[in-house]
Amino acid sequence: MGVxxxxxxxxxxxxxxxxxxxxxxxLPHEIAHGSLRLxxxxxxxxxxxxxxxxxxxxxxxxxxxxxxxIKK
Amino acid sequence: MxxxxxxxxxxxxxxxxxxxxxxxxxxxxxxxxxxxxIMKMYIKVKDNVITDIKFLTFGCGAAVATSxxxxxxxxxxxxxxxxxxxxxxVR
Numbered sequence: 613m614g615v616x617x618x619x620x621x622x623x624x625x626x627x628x629x630x631x632x633x634x635x636x637x638x639l640p641h642e643i644a645h646g647s648l649r650l651x652x653x654x655x656x657x658x659x660x661x662x663x664x665x666x667x668x669x670x671x672x673x674x675x676x677x678x679x680x681x682i683k684k
Numbered sequence: 685m686x687x688x689x690x691x692x693x694x695x696x697x698x699x700x701x702x703x704x705x706x707x708x709x710x711x712x713x714x715x716x717x718x719x720x721x722i723m724k725m726y727i728k729v730k731d732n733v734i735t736d737i738k739f740l741t742f743g744c745g746a747a748v749a750t751s752x753x754x755x756x757x758x759x760x761x762x763x764x765x766x767x768x769x770x771x772x773x774v775r
Contacts, residue, residue: 619744630720642742645720678702678748680713680724680740 615664618649642681688745695749700756703738721747725755732762750774 620631630644650664676682688696705726715722721743728736737759741751754774758766 628720641717641720642722645717646742678699678740679742680722681717681742684704 613660613663615650615667619647620649688749691753692746692749695752696745699748699752701738701752701759702740704740705736705738715743720744723747723751725751727758729763732764734758734761734763734766 618625620627624631630641631647634644634647635641652661703726705728707728708726709729710727711724713722713724722741723743724740726738727734737755739751739755741748750771754769757769757774761769
């Protein structure tokens with residue numbers, strides 16, 4: 613089982629700009645650029661959601677450990 | 685959908701030289717939050733040679749991978765040799 617995610621919406625997939633929605637909410641650019649987009653369909657299962665939840669924290673930690681924006 | 689090359693994937697999943705150097709001889713930072721790309725690099729220099737180099741990068745897989753690739757290219761070079769490296773050589 614794998615996870616398919618994206619850094620933005622399908623409708624803005626051609627653009628490298630951060631989500632105009634997140635920016636309109638007042639989020640700073642680095643938060644908007646660091647956002648993850650996950651979409652559920654009616655076919656997704658509880659097990660698949662649990663799989664994402666168990667794998668995502670370590671992935672986020674790995675990326676944050678590499679970032680100059682996070683205080684170490 | 686475009687795929688990252690094997691080399692880029694390798695440098696993204698197993699990046700080299702990630703981290704900080706507390707007593708760095710030189711620190712450089714480029715990029716900004718608006719671009720979504722920020723790279724910070726730390727170097728240790730002895731007798732004009734870059735003996736150690738570390739990076740921290742906020743950005744996409746390619747940003748992390750190229751940071752890793754360029755630090756591997758730079759380690760062990762003199763300052764003059766390192767300054768000659770351009771983005772074209774990082775591939």
